[in-house]
Amino acid sequence: MSDYILQMKNISKTFPGVKALDNVQLEVKKGEVHALIGENGAGKSTLIKILAGIHQPDPGAEFYFEGKDAEIKKPIDATLKGVSIIYQDLSLFPNLSVAENIYIGRDSGKKAWKKVNWKNIKRISEKALKELEVDVDINTKVEQLSIAQQQLIEIARAMAFESKLIVMDEPTSSLSSSEVEKLYRVVDKLSAQGISIIFISHKLKELFRLSDRFTVLRDGKYVGSYDVDTIDEAKLVNLMVGREVTYEKNQSQVKTGEVIFEVRDFSKSGNFKDISFQLREGEVLGITGLVGAGRTELAQSIFGINKKDQGSLEIHGEPVDIRSSEDAVKKGVAYVPEARQTQGLVLDQSIINNISLPVIDKLNNKFKFIDRKIEVEMAQQYIKSLDVRPSLPELPASKLSGGNQQKVVIGKWLSAQPKILIIDEPTNGIDIGAKTEIHKLLRRLANEGIGVIMISSELPEVLAVSDRILVMRNGKISGEMDVNQATQEKIMNYALGGNGKQHESVVIEKEKVSQEV
Amino acid sequence: MKLSKESILGLIALGTFLFMALLAPGFLSSNNINSMMFQIPEFGLLAIAMMVVIVTGGIDLSITYIAALAGVGAALMLTNGFGIFPAIIMAILFALACGAFNGFIVSKIGVSPILVTLGTMVLFEGVILAITKGSSISGFPDAYSLIGNGYYLGLVPFSIVIFAIFAIITGLLLSKTSWGRRVYMYGSNEVATLYSGVKNSKVLMKVYLYAALLAAISAIIMTSRYNSVKVDLGSSYLLQSVAAAVLGGTNIHGGYGKVIGTIYAVFVFQFIRNGLNLLGFHSSLVDVVIGSILILVLTMNFFSDKFKKKQEQKNASQAA
């Protein structure tokens, strides 16, 4: 019988207004790690959702599992074929325990009155977590976990199934390096067991680290499939983007401009303690550390979403008191949250409405009515400058791909013309093209005098964009350095508290860094 | 052909009108048309009030008792020799007080609206009982009864004019002002609005105040029409107004809803009730018909949506 676990042929998918996939194919061998790559909106997630039975392809599509032709009408069909999927936007149940979240789905299709076997659930979930080396109490409700932890639970679920094929749609996007390493090891283990894996990511580095073969999509079309040893990063990027992408590392000299933003001993019990730092004119301040270090909580407290126990702020030398996000925006502080879909966007509303949301008051004409014309122009401008695709201003944000959604969120804040921009995990799930654009953008904003604070778990990104780097560990600043003294080793040391073993596992030779970005 | 939910409902309203005009004797008679115009405003205002709240993803079960309490406010003034304007002001103040109370608990404490208003519904009713001892307050000056019974330029009922004005105002507020925009945005995703520097509590507070204001206007019309107020003033409108709002296309989970849709829905209900009464239907059968319409229309929407999607798919795939 065939040595392919999965073959999908002439797959097309038309959404109202968008041809997301146009006659695409995907062939995955048994036990291989197959990378699926393409720019934002290339159609990766859509292809996966078709494989999962969530979207129905346009007529003419063919599926073969292990050579036998198959039909996938509902998610359960895929599950029964041994396909399990880790979605880009997680699919967990916040109100259920970790254990149940891991187990759920295995009984789907069984009798409604079947008694659930709690012992079994406990056993399976604990096993899965152990393999992943995650230590969370299996009785915790998932809503209690950070996004990173949730990501890991999602992965644990997929592993708990005795799946033949596991699809991972950008699983590392919100993981920190050490967790990423864990995941890599899991992937190796799985493929060693003969389980096939489709791995979607925008981080070429990790794709080369993991994959046996690549399938490249561009604008919903099939470009080709390549063995890892027949191709290199430059070529791959060329195939994805259809043009050369040039990388550059931040050649920063220490900024000596005036201090435009100062945080003084911020503390919030259970989240962070005694955080103080300054931000200078034209400077990009990178805040990194392991996931769960308290960065987001810190950012949210500065932005006024969360209460702080103590601490004070100064913008351009004068103290400001921020008690709510409204204050923050008034005072010129903007925050791009890490949870794009829930916190960043009003998904059901149009791109325009999202972009104008923070400044809607300023768009009033003399009747106190919103001046629609100005609003549209403004939106158009950012859609253009950020190259949001498809560039249909009235399209609901929900219909955009992950990366394009992020662009809209950034556009939203640029429209507010902030003094200080705090951006949390700015390039989660953003493709290499857009990524460098965003990095350039951040630098440009800094040079235009906006203070940029970038929270990121992706060290190469931190190194490429920041002038100065803060490392947080367990809610405290554990290290600070200028970028030109910074190395990944150094950062990881501060982040892990000098835990040697962990630290080796994440060493990446410096010269390659520049390329990964 | 691309028709919005609202315009379809508009056609349905027109349809029921013609249908009744054909079947129901005297439906078109001038004084029937008249009495319909007198009947629409009080309910219409409450329905719009409910719609605004529903757009935020909430619901206001206390709305009719807010109206009743506002009515009591006016009645107390009138029966104590105050003029019409003080009375109207008092009605509005009473209502706003209730609205502020709801708004505070919903927006500041963050209790879900259905809970809050379940409580305040009983609370406000209680306040009215405590004030009126359950009996009705009546006997208002004729000038006051003109509001609900009088004509503008001798042909259009005053009340319908008032209704039209507030309908338009509401429409403008929702679709053209930044408050209205925020109401919709909040309705679709309140977390995102918070993260965008929107002061959710302010937006919400205004919503409940505005709903209360509309309730007060409705109350003024009712009290002047019925020349009295009692604890149950307009209580039969509660679930009806929810029904009208959703029949009008308002998304019960928030984020979408249009004044015009709600108005069409109110018309549909009005034509059906009035028509069937003229046809001498048993009143309880009228409810049956209303209920059926509600379900039928939404079922229709569902299938027409499905159909549209299919069409679009086809066009798109042919285009490609």
Next chain:
Amino acid sequence: MKSLFKQKEFSILAIVLLISSILTFVSPVFLTVGNLLDLIEGNVVIGILAIGMTLIIITSDIDVSVAAVTTAVAVSISYLFGFLPDSWISVLLLFLFAPVIGLVMGLFNGLLVSKIEIPAIVVTLGTLNIIAGLVLYITNGNYVNSTSFPQSFLSFSNIEILGIPILIYLLAIVAVGTWFILKHTLIGRSVLAIGGNTQSSVRVGINYQRVKLFVFAYMGFLAGIAAIAQTAYTKAVDPNGMIGLELTVIAAVVLGGANIHGGRGSIHGTLLGVLLLAIMQNGMILARIDTYWQNVVTGAIIVIAVSYDQISYKRSQDKLANIEVEA
């Protein structure tokens, strides 16, 4: 997390205890077995309905037609009495017919909600109008009183075991049964799952339409049982007797800590909610509160209860130390 989840029911329990102790203080009668039994028996119907409503609210839906459905079944029962022989079999048959009649109406709601995807509140508003209207039209609101009840049914409704009325056992059975379904069966967990996140449930292959169908059907089924309880309790069928009851039922459920946005809710919480409302009703006369102020008191207590619950919930959320910050 557990602690927090208890929290939610705990705050309402606290309020129940508080009011109870006040009542015990002002009226010696309150804490007598007799009174408590009356109090519970008087709320068996609300209790049964609230339990059904809990499942629906967990799936983030709502059903405002329960009272109408219950009445409709009660009326059907009164007609059935005409045909059934006066014997114990009839009572048993009743427990077969009534729930089935309710189930059918529940299924109707369920189909519209799950397959046609009309929001539940709209569907049930519609069916409320339709069913209530038809009931009123057919019965013209006439009572059926115990004279036309079979003796067997009357004696059934008077049964007491260990001095506790049969209806209370009925409630207990429904409560335990539903708790078991919710906690230990696949369908029960699916109810919680789609309440937590419908999209995810689709992705893991839960047929959420079937689940929604189930909760509404089950609601109808319980409404059937509630109808028997109602008939046995009032020993009469009054087509107007339950108007407006749906709001009380919903109030009880949400007071009991079920989250109107879905995902959260528990049987014991709901029972506490029912108890709270029951105690307030009962307390009004025992505490000799002036008639005209009773609603003010009731309303105020509800508002305070839900606010207090929300506040303590927020607190517990804040307290959740996410990471242990090293000193």
Next chain:
Amino acid sequence: VSENTSGSSEEGSNDSGGEESSDDGEMNIAVVPKLVGIPYFNASETGAVQAGEELGVNVEYTGPTQADASAQVKVIEDLVSKNSDVIAVAPNDPASVEPVLKKAKDQGIKVMDWDTPADKELVDLSVKQVDDEEFGRHMAGKLVEAMGTEEGKIAILTGGLSAANLNLWIDAAKKEFDENYPDIEIVSEKIPTDEKQQVAYQKTLDLLKSYPDLKGVLAVSTPAPLGAAQAVQEKGLQDEVSVVGSALPNDSEPFLEDGSLDTAVLWNPKKLGYLTAALGKMLAGGEMPEDGQEIENVGEISVKDDGKTVIMGPPADFTKENAGDFDF
């Protein structure tokens, strides 16, 4: 499709009234109850319809499904549009029907009230089942009689706090107690029962508990006495606690049987309906009733000095002896 078919009774099937009425030469008399679909108003419907048949006029009996003032006004407004000759209203809220009745008069429609009085000035004729004062006092007397003692605690249940006529009766009853039975103590404010038997039942249970020495319950509004009696019956207190109230005989029977309900005081709502329709016909024909006039199927009526307030007769007492003889 005439609402008359909905009568609980067999003779419901007359198709007069309703739509075609306005065309034919016959007289159209609209009778509007507080609400349709409760036994009391069903009985009066039966009477009114019967009168319609016997006297050859179209009787349209229609009202709201809830005792809600605004809903009732709408019904009347629609009737005005239908150009009935006479509209007889049992107002939920006397004041609230004033404007619409004015409108009716302006269109030359004769207006009258029945069951519950509307504004005196406005109506051409006012049909009252009994004299409110007399009725209230009568119930009070019956209760004392049933208690067999002129002292002790009693409680008063009412259908709803805002029901005008119920309040009239209760006030009258209170007066009777004050004046003639000073040793009777009314334990609390009148207690509302939402026009529901079950509520009356539960409230009574609570009353019996918190006032163990309660001697009597006066229950006003038709479902209330049944609920009160049910409570007494279940607690086996027939001999300790007397219940008197306004209820229909058929519903009362099971409680009258064992004395848990001592006396149901009411009038014959069927006759009231009949009388209303009959007088409506007279009124349309331009006649006015006189004091002591004999109306067939009803009996001798009395007319107050104002010349337009008709009293049907004295209250009727329903006891275990006679309750069986009525068909409502």
